[in-house]
Amino acid sequence: MKARIRITLKNGVLDPQGKAIQNALSALGITGVEDVRQGKYIEVQLANTSEAQAKETVERMCKDLLANSVIENYSYELAS
Amino acid sequence: MLRASVVVFPGSNCDRDVQVAIEKITGFPVKMVWHGDASVPPSDLIVLPGGFSYGDYLRCGAMAAHSPIMRDVIAKAKAGTPVLGICNGFQVLCESGLLPGVLMRNASLKFICRDVTLRVDNDQTFFTKCYRKDQVVKLPIAHAEGNYFADQETLDRLEGEGRVVFRYCDEAGEATPQSNPNGAQRNIAGICSEDGRVVGLMPHPERLFELPLGGADGRRMFESALVSVLEPMS
Numbered sequence: 424m425k426a427r428i429r430i431t432l433k434n435g436v437l438d439p440q441g442k443a444i445q446n447a448l449s450a451l452g453i454t455g456v457e458d459v460r461q462g463k464y465i466e467v468q469l470a471n472t473s474e475a476q477a478k479e480t481v482e483r484m485c486k487d488l489l490a491n492s493v494i495e496n497y498s499y500e501l502a503s
Numbered sequence: 504m505l506r507a508s509v510v511v512f513p514g515s516n517c518d519r520d521v522q523v524a525i526e527k528i529t530g531f532p533v534k535m536v537w538h539g540d541a542s543v544p545p546s547d548l549i550v551l552p553g554g555f556s557y558g559d560y561l562r563c564g565a566m567a568a569h570s571p572i573m574r575d576v577i578a579k580a581k582a583g584t585p586v587l588g589i590c591n592g593f594q595v596l597c598e599s600g601l602l603p604g605v606l607m608r609n610a611s612l613k614f615i616c617r618d619v620t621l622r623v624d625n626d627q628t629f630f631t632k633c634y635r636k637d638q639v640v641k642l643p644i645a646h647a648e649g650n651y652f653a654d655q656e657t658l659d660r661l662e663g664e665g666r667v668v669f670r671y672c673d674e675a676g677e678a679t680p681q682s683n684p685n686g687a688q689r690n691i692a693g694i695c696s697e698d699g700r701v702v703g704l705m706p707h708p709e710r711l712f713e714l715p716l717g718g719a720d721g722r723r724m725f726e727s728a729l730v731s732v733l734e735p736m737s
Binding site (some may be wrong): 445 | 598604607611
């Protein structure tokens, strides 16, 4: 089973990297960009287990290490 | 007798500087402790040094905060052992939950390496009692992630409890936007735990602890630790 985890900055947390990307897009002449927020994408291959067990494991890894709850949110999906 | 331990993570690069500073200032030998060890020897204070622990993977300090030695550092800190986190060490303290908030990417996105002026806001902590409140000191910063962030409620609580230890300021001691090098909330450069025994700061006191280095304003931080350790005995 594979977990696809997305980690994003919370609303209201400044994202200087997102701003720099936005500026670079503008420099490339790509118009119509109103805002850019960047984050992380992590794939985790899990040993075969029940979906409930996998959810519990992924929740724990996100809370304990992958995301910092002060500034980040996480979401994930499980795929077999 | 002062028993100081410095934790060495893979990627630490200010560990030897701190060791030299403490040994020269206090005259007592320092123990270096490897991150993979299960425990820190009995210590009067523990230092988490600057550097790039674990290559700054995931988030600065995030991997180090979960290394084997940190379980014991956290337990000892909670039992009252003073801990000083400098630069990457401050990031590790925040990631480990010993101090609130987080150090984010500098607002300029640039790695900043230069001297800054700081105002001492709390001269009562274990590591700052040899400074005077509102004293302006010069220390170097060298980081890309020193932009202190916490939610407004946490910031208000830190201020209310006098737990902001150092603030970036101008020569006159005013914490102005222009004197804020990295975008830190409320110009915060360093904070402490409720009991003032755990202190984290982005600037490097060990890099300016004697005049041949270009300044000696960092010296008092280590003198403070010595005074704090010896005080109960006097």
